[in-house]
Amino acid sequence: MSSAIRQIPLDNATRHHAHDFHQIVIGLEGRAEFEIEGVGGAISALSGCIVPANHMHYYAGTGQNRQLILDLPRDAHCLIGFHHELSRLFDAPRFFALDAPLKRYLDFLLLELDVAGDSDSQQERLSATLLGCLNTCLAEAPPPVRGRRIDLARLDRFIAHHLASPLSVSDLAREPCLSEAHFRQCFREQAGLTLWQYVRNRRLEAARHLLTESKFPLSEVAAQTGFASQSAFSHACREAFGESPSRLRQTGRCLAGSPPLS
Structure with missing residues (x-):
């Protein structure tokens, strides 16, 4: 090609x-x-x-x-x-x-x-x-604001409250009152992950919890954790955990019993 x-x-x-x-x-x-x-x-x-x-x-x-x-x-x-x-x-x-x-x-x-x-x-x-x-x-994006740290606990709460919705960079940057460019750079420097990796991990951790702790159908778990469809949810689970959502539920794998996402 x-x-x-x-x-x-x-x-x-x-x-x-x-x-x-x-x-x-x-x-x-x-x-x-x-x-x-x-x-x-x-x-x-x-x-x-x-x-x-x-x-x-x-x-x-x-x-x-x-x-x-x-x-x-x-x-x-x-x-x-x-x-x-x-x-x-x-x-x-x-x-x-x-x-x-x-x-x-x-x-x-x-x-x-x-x-x-x-x-x-x-x-x-x-x-x-x-x-x-x-x-x-x-x-040539402007350099990050030195010395400014992002409150990740507060950011996690914001993500958790909005898991079912698409999250934009501007939505997340608004929490610490930073420009999008500064927020991206400060975030990666502090968290060691890109923003999309971090948000995706939060979605997957929440989805894994719902799979093992609730009886919601897979389509509902996908919707509650911000995946646009059940097929997208299944693709993400296989990529992150090596198993389909239904298999994760069957084996009862929970957050405490498997390695954290990185």
Whole structure:
């Protein structure tokens, strides 16, 4: 598979899937909602998100919309060799806004697509430059506020009270009164995890507790812990625990009897 850039509208009905290639989505018109492994956010014109390979994601357009989508195999030329550091862009899901240089390059890219069409060589070159611009844009985020610590116990309570709802970075950053950029960086520095990993772990721990301590049907456990569907819940359980939700319930595995998530 080679890199591919396309412009499409997203269906207004919620869809979900995972794929073995990375993806970058940038809004061109209208609005779209994404939830990537438990981290939710909105995309409007000139903002976007990063979807790492094999991450289950749910998405839906709102009304008339148009998105630029870049599909990147993990062994794409722009992610290996001299450019291998660009692969770190896909360490975790992320939402972003375009800075001025990236906006200018996007204008150029759209013009080039009109002229070059779907030429593989041209799409590879455009993809490489887009990744470089995006890497520069995200690397120039303001540094974290030194000395400011996040109250993780308070954050855990907030997550627990909102498990059934999609949680955005802005929702969580509002608790310690930090900007999204500062919150992300402070959080990883303090917790040793990305935000999406932390939220996903809280959802899974709560779901495992409900499986062993309640008789709720699996669909209800999934809904109460913020998974968009029972299939997404099953996928997450198999990935985290090596067993399906029904098997976890049958074996009576509980939090005290199995290793904690990390």
